[in-house]
Amino acid sequence: MMEDRRNWAGNYTYGAARVHRPATIAQVQEIVAGCRKVRALGSRHSFNAIADTPGDLLSLERLDRVVALDRARRTVTVEAGVRYGPLCRWLHREGFALHNLASLPHISVAGACATATHGSGDRNGNLATAVAAIELVTAAGEAVTLSRDCHGAEFLGAIVGLGGLGVVTRLTLDLVPAFAMRQDVYEDLSLEGWRPTSTPS
Ligand SMILES: Cc1cc2nc3c(=O)[nH]c(=O)nc-3n(C[C@H](O)[C@H](O)[C@H](O)COP(=O)(O)OP(=O)(O)OC[C@H]3O[C@@H](n4cnc5c(N)ncnc54)[C@H](O)[C@@H]3O)c2cc1C
DSSP, X not given: OOSXXXXXXXXXXXXXXXXXXXXXXXXXXXXXXXXXXXXXXXXXXXXXXXXOOSSEEXXXXXXXXXXXXXXXXXXXXXXXXXXXXXXXXXXXXXXXXXXOOOSOTTSBHHHHHHTTOOOSOTTSOOGXXXXXXXXXXXXXXXXXXXXXXXXXXXXXXXXXXXXXXXXXXXXXXXXEEOOOOOOOOOOSOOOTTOOOSSOOO
């Protein structure tokens, strides 16, 4: 049973009967194979019913470790329950960063990529564009790996799967070298002298 049946914002109440919280990929496979209907649940940040099901929910919150850092290829492989905040702190200590982030640090990598969560900057790809490979468990409980290098269009079509193609258990993400950012906040600015950058015709 879910202790808190609501999404993070509290505007949606999940109707699923049970939430499974597996600690291994073998357990994920067992649960998926044994359920009539099951859907992956991320960090419950979507505002709507996208993560809900009349069947069972499967949360990967216990699968939240960094699996491997490949310095030469500049990639990191993580379990699907990892959240961006802890991941980015860990990457920074190792000298790496992700190319883009959403507004909140506590969303799961798998959920954000499954929904093509955008970051900022009109020249940066959304968070799913950093995915180089995924491992997922299909409806039959089979573990499948898809990668950008080996599976072309099939891979590209699977990344933003909205939880409909299976349960993603691991992701490999592209990295960039660590970088520093600065935020400038201007307060109490006067409107005097301000004019729009483009004037409607
Ligand atoms: C305050 C707030 C700010 C936000 N800011 C932004 C923002 O800046 N940019 C932006 O684009 N979005 C933003 N969002 C939207 C939100 O971040 C995304 O919907 C979120 O990233 C989804 O991730 P989640 O882990 O919470 O997934 P959930 O909401 O739990 O699930 C979303 C979908 O992903 C699927 N899914 C989750 N985990 C897996 C898995 N392991 N395998 C397969 N499918 C899976 C689910 O089945 C479901 O279909 C914001 C939301 C809130 C509430």
